[in-house]
Amino acid sequence: MQDNAAVRPYEPMTLARLGVGLASSDDSERWRWVAEFLEEYRWEPAGVRPRLLAEEPAPTGDEHWDVFLAALAEHLAARDGRGGPAWAEERSLRTFWFPFNTRAARVDAVVHAPAAFRRRGVFVAAQELEVA
Numbered sequence: 001m002q003d004n005a006a007v008r009p010y011e012p013m014t015l016a017r018l019g020v021g022l023a024s025s026d027d028s029e030r031w032r033w034v035a036e037f038l039e040e041y042r043w044e045p046a047g048v049r050p051r052l053l054a055e056e057p058a059p060t061g062d063e064h065w066d067v068f069l070a071a072l073a074e075h076l077a078a079r080d081g082r083g084g085p086a087w088a089e090e091r092s093l094r095t096f097w098f099p100f101n102t103r104a105a106r107v108d109a110v111v112h113a114p115a116a117f118r119r120r121g122v123f124v125a126a127q128e129l130e131v132a
Contacts, residue, residue: 012040012052015073019057022065030065034072038129041076049080056087067091067120068099074116075129084116093121100128 013021013036021033041052053073060066070091074084098106099122109123117124 012044012048013037014052014055015069016055016057019060019065019069022062022069023058023060046080049076050082053077053085056085063093064097064099064122067093067097068117068122068124071114071117071120071122072129075114078116091120096121096123098123100124 015037018033018037022030025033041049044052053076057066057069060069070084070088073088077084098109100106100109105125106123108125109128112125112127113123114126114129
């Protein structure tokens with residue numbers, strides 16, 4: 001019996017695809033999507049990584065996560081020695097957001113949030129982004 005199903009080669013998750021995953025998930029699943037994206041991004045060669053950040057994600061339905069995606073794009077690009085994508089420049093929050101909202105997590109995030117997140121009002125500690 002011959003299988004006519006096309007075998008698709010592996011494609012790493014893009015930030016735009018991450019946005020789709022975040023939009024269709026609840027809070028308990030969103031961090032798993034972020035962890036999966038970070039893991040795939042980490043394993044890609046430096047020459048491939050800019051492509052993973054280039055396409056602007058569609059709105060997730062939650063401004064916090066839309067801004068988080070912009071901060072993440074800028075943060076990862078900076079770690080690779082590049083500027084962030086142009087689409088990410090204007091996204092920021094008017095009120096600070098602490099995704100991990102316990103007293104200890106808030107203190108840690110205020111002290112250790114990467115610049116790309118801090119400047120947009122998203123306070124997440126750097127180690128929360130090292131899940132992969």
